[in-house]
Amino acid sequence: MLKWSVILLVIALIAGIFGFFNIVGAAVGVAKVLFFIFLVLFIVSLFTGRRGRSL
Structure with missing residues (x-):
C-alpha cells in the first residue's frame, strides 16, 4: 500500500x-x-x- 502512496505522489507531481x-487535487487527496x-x-x-519470550 505504501507503493500506491508513492505512485500517487509521482502522478500528482x-x-x-x-x-x-x-488531477493533482485528487491524487494528493488520496495520497494524504x-x-x-x-x-x-x-x-x-x-x-x-x-x-x-523473556526467559
Missing part, C-alpha cells in the same frame, strides 16, 4: 508540472488519506506487535 490541477491510514496502522502495530 507530474500532473502539477503539466497544469492538470484537478493513505498516508494517515499507514501512520495509524504503524502506531497500532508498535503497541500490539509480537514480542520475544
Whole structure:
C-alpha cells in the first residue's frame, strides 16, 4: 500500500508540472488519506506487535 502512496505522489507531481490541477487535487487527496491510514496502522502495530519470550 505504501507503493500506491508513492505512485500517487509521482502522478500528482507530474500532473502539477503539466497544469492538470484537478488531477493533482485528487491524487494528493488520496495520497494524504493513505498516508494517515499507514501512520495509524504503524502506531497500532508498535503497541500490539509480537514480542520475544523473556526467559
